[in-house]
Amino acid sequence: xxxxxxxxLFTSLLVLSSCDNDDPDIPNEEEVxxxxxxxxxxxxxxxxxxxxxxxxxxxxxxxxVVTNGTLQANTTYSGVLTLLNEQEEPAENITEEIEExxxxxxxxxxxxxxxxxxxxxxxDADGFPIGLSSVLTTGDAADGVLSITxxxxxxxxxxxxxxxxITNSAGEIDIEVDFNITVE
Amino acid sequence: MLFSLLFIVxxxxxxxxxxxxxxxxxxxxxGVDSPLNAVSILLVNKEMGTVTDKDGFFQFEKLCKGxxxxxxxxxxxxxKQITVNLSKDTLLFLSLGHTINTLESVTISEKSDNDAxxxxxxxxxxxxxxxxxxxxxxxxxxxTGVSILKTxxxxxxxxxxxxxxxxxxxxxxxxxxxxxxxxxxxxxxIDPLVANKLKVVKGVGALEYMGSNLxxxxxxxxxxxxxxxxxxxxxxxxxxxxxxxxGLNLQLEQYSGLIGWKVNGTxxxxxxxxxxxxxxxNTGTQEANLAVQLEMAVSEKVLFDFYxxxxxxxxxxxxxxxxxxxxxxxxALNNEVPFFTEEKFSYKIEAPKQKVHxxxxxxxxKFFIDNSQWFDFxxxxxxxxxxxxxxxxGGRTKTPTxxxxxxxxxxxxxxxxxxxxxxxxxTGLQFNAIDNTNNPETGILPLIPDYLQYESGIFxxxxxxxxxxxxxxxxxxxxTLQKAATISSTLPRRIIRYTNSYHNISAVLGGKYNYEDRxxxxxxxxxxxxxxxxxxxxxxxxxQGVSGxxxxxxxxxxxxxxxxxxxxxxxxxxxxxxxSQLYFQYINDYIFLNxxxxxxxxxxxxxxxxxxxxxxxxxxxxxxxxRYNFQNRLNxxxxxxxxxxxxRSDDLPLINxxxxxxxxxVEYRFSNIKWGNKKLVNQLFVEIxxxxxxxxxxxxxxQDFVAPPKGYNLMGVKxxxxxxxxxxxxxxxFKAENLLNxxxxxxxxxxxxxxxxxxxxxxxxxxxxx
Numbered sequence: 024x025x026x027x028x029x030x031x032l033f034t035s036l037l038v039l040s041s042c043d044n045d046d047p048d049i050p051n052e053e054e055v056x057x058x059x060x061x062x063x064x065x066x067x068x069x070x071x072x073x074x075x076x077x078x079x080x081x082x083x084x085x086x087x088v089v090t091n092g093t094l095q096a097n098t099t100y101s102g103v104l105t106l107l108n109e110q111e112e113p114a115e116n117i118t119e120e121i122e123e124x125x126x127x128x129x130x131x132x133x134x135x136x137x138x139x140x141x142x143x144x145x146x147d148a149d150g151f152p153i154g155l156s157s158v159l160t161t162g163d164a165a166d167g168v169l170s171i172t173x174x175x176x177x178x179x180x181x182x183x184x185x186x187x188x189i190t191n192s193a194g195e196i197d198i199e200v201d202f203n204i205t206v207e
Numbered sequence: 208m209l210f211s212l213l214f215i216v217x218x219x220x221x222x223x224x225x226x227x228x229x230x231x232x233x234x235x236x237x238g239v240d241s242p243l244n245a246v247s248i249l250l251v252n253k254e255m256g257t258v259t260d261k262d263g264f265f266q267f268e269k270l271c272k273g274x275x276x277x278x279x280x281x282x283x284x285x286x287k288q289i290t291v292n293l294s295k296d297t298l299l300f301l302s303l304g305h306t307i308n309t310l311e312s313v314t315i316s317e318k319s320d321n322d323a324x325x326x327x328x329x330x331x332x333x334x335x336x337x338x339x340x341x342x343x344x345x346x347x348x349x350x351t352g353v354s355i356l357k358t359x360x361x362x363x364x365x366x367x368x369x370x371x372x373x374x375x376x377x378x379x380x381x382x383x384x385x386x387x388x389x390x391x392x393x394x395x396x397i398d399p400l401v402a403n404k405l406k407v408v409k410g411v412g413a414l415e416y417m418g419s420n421l422x423x424x425x426x427x428x429x430x431x432x433x434x435x436x437x438x439x440x441x442x443x444x445x446x447x448x449x450x451x452x453x454g455l456n457l458q459l460e461q462y463s464g465l466i467g468w469k470v471n472g473t474x475x476x477x478x479x480x481x482x483x484x485x486x487x488x489n490t491g492t493q494e495a496n497l498a499v500q501l502e503m504a505v506s507e508k509v510l511f512d513f514y515x516x517x518x519x520x521x522x523x524x525x526x527x528x529x530x531x532x533x534x535x536x537x538x539a540l541n542n543e544v545p546f547f548t549e550e551k552f553s554y555k556i557e558a559p560k561q562k563v564h565x566x567x568x569x570x571x572x573k574f575f576i577d578n579s580q581w582f583d584f585x586x587x588x589x590x591x592x593x594x595x596x597x598x599x600x601g602g603r604t605k606t607p608t609x610x611x612x613x614x615x616x617x618x619x620x621x622x623x624x625x626x627x628x629x630x631x632x633x634t635g636l637q638f639n640a641i642d643n644t645n646n647p648e649t650g651i652l653p654l655i656p657d658y659l660q661y662e663s664g665i666f667x668x669x670x671x672x673x674x675x676x677x678x679x680x681x682x683x684x685x686x687t688l689q690k691a692a693t694i695s696s697t698l699p700r701r702i703i704r705y706t707n708s709y710h711n712i713s714a715v716l717g718g719k720y721n722y723e724d725r726x727x728x729x730x731x732x733x734x735x736x737x738x739x740x741x742x743x744x745x746x747x748x749x750x751q752g753v754s755g756x757x758x759x760x761x762x763x764x765x766x767x768x769x770x771x772x773x774x775x776x777x778x779x780x781x782x783x784x785x786x787s788q789l790y791f792q793y794i795n796d797y798i799f800l801n802x803x804x805x806x807x808x809x810x811x812x813x814x815x816x817x818x819x820x821x822x823x824x825x826x827x828x829x830x831x832x833x834r835y836n837f838q839n840r841l842n843x844x845x846x847x848x849x850x851x852x853x854x855r856s857d858d859l860p861l862i863n864x865x866x867x868x869x870x871x872x873v874e875y876r877f878s879n880i881k882w883g884n885k886k887l888v889n890q891l892f893v894e895i896x897x898x899x900x901x902x903x904x905x906x907x908x909x910q911d912f913v914a915p916p917k918g919y920n921l922m923g924v925k926x927x928x929x930x931x932x933x934x935x936x937x938x939x940x941f942k943a944e945n946l947l948n949x950x951x952x953x954x955x956x957x958x959x960x961x962x963x964x965x966x967x968x969x970x971x972x973x974x975x976x977x
C-alpha cells in the first residue's frame with residue numbers, strides 16, 4: 024500500500040518535472056571594458072592616428088576587431104587613452120573609473136619598434152604616472168608591435184615602475200593589447 | 208574500557224505464556240555499523256550467559272516474566288549493565304559505542320569495515336576530534352587511497368582513488384550532498400566535527416545511493432543519540448600556531464522517555480597561514496556550524512528522526528594568486544615569493560574570498576513490519592548559497608563575481624528484508640530535484656547556467672552468505688532530466704534553452720572469501736554510468752585562478768566506467784594485519800578539460816582555451832596498509848598508495864592524478880604514570896610519523912604551465928594524554944606537523960604556481976567528556 028502511494032508520489036513528481044524554469048536574468052555587465060582607443064595626434068596637428076581594440080561581446084563569442092596604425096617618422100605625438108564599455112547604450116566611458124582610482128592603476132607601454140618611445144604625461148595625487156595621457160616619439164622608419172598594459176593595484180613606487188618598466192610592478196593585468204605599428 | 212550503549216526495544220504482540228518468553232537481540236559496533244561478535248551477555252540474576260554470533264545476534268529462551276539485568280562485555284571493555292522488564296517476547300537492538308573515556312585502546316585513525324564486501328575504511332569519532340583543526344578533506348586524507356585537491360590551505364576536495372568532484376558522491380547523513388561540487392576550488396560544505404563518523408567506500412559501485420559516483424563514495428554520519436536520560440556531552444577546543452587558529456566544538460545530548468535530542472556546534476577562526484619562509488596573506492578561514500538531531504519512537508515499530516544542520520564559512524584566497532592573465536602567471540611563476548606578501552599577520556578575510564552557506568533538513572522514518580523486514584522513508588531539503596568575491600574595479604569588490612543559489616529536494620523509500628537463509632535483500636526508490644539559479648547581482652555573465660535537474664532512481668541489491676563466502680549482486684537504474692537556460696556568448700545576449708534526458712545503469716557483482724578470519728580475499732566488479740554534468744556541458748568563461756578560458760561542450764555523451772578491485776587481507780589474529788587493494792578502472796568517454804591549440808585574444812590579453820572533451824581513460828593503482836602491534840604497547844603502521852592515470856586514446860597521462868605517497872608511524876603507550884603515590888596520567892601516547900609524497904613524474908611537459916613540484920617529506924609528532932581532573936575524563940593532545948618546517952609545494956594544490964605550502968604547525972587540543 025505504502026509502495027503504491029509512493030509510486031503515485033513519484034509519478035506526480037515526474038509531472039512536476041515537466042515544467043520549465045524561469046528565464047534567467049541577463050546580468051548588466053557594467054564592469055566590462057569592450058574597447059580601448061589610443062588616439063595619437065602629432066604636435067603640429069597634421070596627423071591623427073587612432074589605434075583601436077574592440078571586443079563587444081567580451082571574452083567568449085566573436086573575435087575582437089583590432090585597428091592598427093601607421094605613424095610618421097621622427098615625429099612627436101600626444102597620446103590619449105580612452106576606455107569604453109560599448110555594450111551600454113550610449114557607450115559608457117570607463118576612463119572616468121580609472122581617473123577616480125588613479126592611484127590603483129597604471130598603463131605600461133612597450134614597443135618592439137626601433138626608435139619608438141612613450142613617456143608619461145600625467146600623475147596621480149602621489150606624483151606617480153597613470154598613462155591616460157602620454158607623449159609618443161617615433162624614430163626612423165621601422166615596423167613592430169606596441170603593447171599597452173593596464174595594471175590594477177601595481178606597486179607604483181617599485182624600482183623602475185614610474186619610468187614605465189613593468190618588471191617590478193606586481194598587481195594584476197586588467198588590459199593587455201598589442202598593435203602592429205608601421206613607422207614611415 | 209567503558210562503552211556507551213544504545214538500544215531500541217521491540218516486543219512482539221503475541222501474548223506469551225509465563226516462562227516461555229524469548230529475549231533476543233542484535234549488537235552492532237557503533238563505529239562502523241557492523242555486527243559485533245563475541246560480545247558476552249550474562250543474565251545476572253539467572254547466571255545464564257551467551258555470546259553473540261557473527262551477525263551480532265544473541266538469544267535467551269524460556270524466560271519467565273520479570274526484570275532481568277543484562278551484563279554486556281567485550282574484549283578489553285569494562286562490563287556494562289542494562290535492565291529489561293520482560294513481559295513478552297522481546298528483541299533488542301544494541302550498538303556499542305566507544306566513548307571518549309575509552310582511550311585505553313589505541314586510536315586508530317583508519318580502520319576497515321570487515322563486514323563490507325567492497326573495501327570500506329572508517330575514521331572514528333576519536334580520530335576526528337583529535338584532528339579538530341582539519342576540514343573534511345583533511346580528515347579523510349588519513350585513509351589510504353584518499354588525497355586532497357587543494358586551493359591553498361582553506362579549500363580542499365577529497366580525491367578517492369583518483370575520483371573527485373562530479374565523480375565522487377559525498378553522502379551527508381544519508382543524503383547526497385548537493386552544492387557546487389563541480390568547482391575545483393569548492394570544498395564540500397560539511398563540518399566533520401558535527402559528523403561523528405566518516406567512511407570511505409573504495410568500491411566499484413555504491414548502488415544504494417543516488418549521485419553521480421563512479422564507484423567510490425564518502426559517507427558522513429552523526430552518531431545516534433545515546434540512550435542516557437541525563438544531560439551529557441563533550442567539548443573540545445584547539446589552538447594552532449600556523450594561522451593562530453582557534454576552534455571550539457560542543458555537543459550536548461539527552462534521551463528522556465521516547466524522545467532524544469542532540470545539539471552540536473562548531474566555531475572556528477583561523478588567520479593568515481604561513482609557509483616555511485613567509486606569510487600567506489589573506490588565507491584565513493571562519494566557520495560557524497550547528498546541527499540539531501531529534502529521535503522519537505512513536506510506537507514500537509515506528510521511529511522518526513529529524514536532522515537539521517547549517518554550515519557557514521568565509522574562506523580567504525591568497526591575494527598573490529589572483530592574477531589577470533598569462534603574462535601575470537608567468538611573472539608569478541618566476542617569483543619565488545608571491546606578490547602582495549606582507550610581514551604582517553591578520554585574521555581579516557578580504558577579496559578574493561568565498562562565502563558559503565549550506566543548510567540541510569532531513570526527516571527520516573523507520574517502519575518495522577517485523578524484526579526481519581522494514582521500510583525507510585526520507586525527505587530532505589538542501590539549500591546551498593555560494594558567493595565568490597574577486598578584486599574588482601570601481602568599488603565593485605564588495606559585489607560577488609559568482610553568486611549561486613541551489614535548492615534541492617530528496618525523497619527516498621527503501622525496503623530491507625533479511626531472509627532466514629542468510630540472504631539480505633534491499634530495494635529502494637529515490638528522487639532528487641535541483642534548482643540552480645544565478646543571482647544577476649554579479650554584473651558578469653555566469654560561469655554555469657541556471658538549470659533544473661530531476662533524477663529518479665531505483666535499485667535492487669542482494670547479499671548472501673554461503674559458508675565462508677559473502678556474495679553481493681545489485682543493479683541500479685537512474686533517469687536524469689536536465690533543463691538548462693544558458694545566455695549566449697555573442698551579442699545581442701539571448702537565452703538558449705537545452706533539455707537533456709539520460710538513462711544510467713549501474714551493476715555490481717562481488718564476492719569475499721574468509722578463511723578462518725586470517726585470510727580474506729575479495730573481488731568486486733562494477734559497471735557505472737555518469738551523464739555529463741551541467742558545467743561540463745555549458746560552462747563558459749574565463750577561469751581566473753588558472754588563466755584559461757573554459758568552454759563546455761554540448762555534444763558530450765555519458766561516461767561508462769568498468770571497475771575491478773581485488774582485496775587481500777591477512778591477520779595473524781595477534782599482532783599483524785596487512786591489507787592490500789588493487790584496483791583497475793576503465794572509463795569510456797571520460798570527460799576532461801583538454802587544452803586546445805587555440806590562444807584566444809581578449810582585451811585582457813591572450814588566454815589559452817580549455818574545452819571539455821572525451822577520451823578513453825584508464826586509472827589503476829594499489830593501496831596498502833600494514834599494522835603491527837607489540838604487546839598492546841607499540842603500534843606501527845605503514846601505508847602506501849600508488850596510482851596512475853592514462854589517456855588511452857591520445858596516449859597521454861591524465862592530469863590531476865594524485866602523487867604516490869608513503870606514510871609510516873610508530874606509537875608507544877605508557878600507562879598509569881605516577882608522581883609519588885598520586886596517579887598523574889592514565890595513558891600517555893607518543894607518536895612519530897613521517898610522510899613522503901613522490902614527485903608526479905608521469906606528466907608530459909606541455910601538459911602544464913610548469914613542471915610538477917618535487918617530492919617532499921613531512922615529519923610529525925603527536926603526544927596525547929588521558930587523565931582525570933576532578934573526576935572528569937580529559938584528553939590533551941599536542942601535535943606538530945611539518946616539524947622541520949620543510950619548504951615544499953604539492954602537485955594537487957592549485958596554489959603551487961604562486962606559493963609554497965604550509966610551514967610548521969603546532970596544534971594543542973583539549974577534550975572533555977561530561
